[in-house]
Amino acid sequence: MNTRPLRIEVVDDQMAEVLRGKTPAERVAMIGSANxxxxxxxxxxxxxxxxxxxxxxxxxxxxxxxxxxPS
Known part of the structure; x- marks a missing residue:
């Protein structure tokens, strides 16, 4: 069982604007690259x-x- 507290990161307004300008395929590609x-x-x-x-x-x-x- 995971007992670590949940961390939620919030995207700042500038990053949200950049992401809104991307197509779904571009956002998926960004996720793949980050992975x-x-x-x-x-x-x-x-x-x-x-x-x-x-x-x-x-x-x-x-x-x-x-x-x-990490463990």
């Missing part, structure tokens, strides 16, 4: 902290962090 960036950064962090880990361990930890947050 790829999160995975690359998570992988770099795991590799830095665990240089001795195998690729399978790194991949498993990245999935855990991206999907559920």
């Amino acid at each position: 790829r960036t999160a995975r690359v950064l998570a992988e770099a962090g795991v590799r830095h902290h665990h240089p001795d880990w195998q690729e399978s361990q790194i991949r498993e930890e990245v999935i855990k962090r991206v999907c559920r947050g």
Whole structure:
């Protein structure tokens, strides 16, 4: 069970205006790009902290962090 408090981030007015100008396809592409960036950064962090880990361990930890947050 997740006992961490819920965090809701609010988009500021300027960002909301930019997003309103995007098509749905453009917004989906932005989400995909942000997801790829999160995975690359998570992988770099795991590799830095665990240089001795195998690729399978790194991949498993990245999935855990991206999907559920850090332990």
